[in-house]
Amino acid sequence: MTAPLAAALPLAFYARPTLRVARALLGKILVHRSAAGIAAGRIVEVEAYRGPEDRAAHTAGGRRTARNEVMWGPGGRLYVYFTYGMHHCCNVVTRGPGEPEAVLLRALEPLAGLALMRRRRNRPDLPVAALARGPGNLCRALGIDRRHDGALLTTGPIVVLDAPPVRASMVAVSPRIGVAYAGDHALRPWRFFLRGSSAVSGRRVGESLRRAGRAS
DNA sequence: CTCGCGATTCGCT
């Protein structure tokens, strides 16, 4: 039996506290194999959403609806939602059934399928680092939409491949982006990104100052 | 059923 160079992360990877999963996802490889071809990138920016107690989460206050139903299920599936009338965002569901938490994938460093990503973005002149920078752009570049809501990440067509852990000193933290409506919860340092990556979206505040410490 | 708004992005000022 030949072992694959990189195996899909097992379900146990996702069935852990969400902040841990969020940080551990940095450096892993997101792959989408579709009829159009293969597109893949290294995860360089994520945000944790921590369920009923987290006012920034779609499951804040225990909200359970058709849209966020997947978040209520077991970890290891994709939660994809549509927003602003034009963008998709994709999350990795964490923990177990009844613990509706997830990690939003905000940016990838493109590794494979660059031409396909460019075609999907419909922006021929974009630099590589910008192809999957930002949650909406990431979904667009990888061809992810609501049809993939609930997809199991261990079996494809979308998988997360294991890769060596990134050094703790390379991980920066900051408050989450675009959640001002959540009041003081918007200040929680639950965004994690790779220091120095040009594929990270938005402001990279905290990159040079803060280290990723224990966040709660 | 109506209505307000969003875990965003891009282009213009």
Added chain:
DNA sequence: GCGAATCGCGAGG
């Protein structure tokens, strides 16, 4: 820095 684009969702009547 600001606002438009654009529509499904979710709360409330």
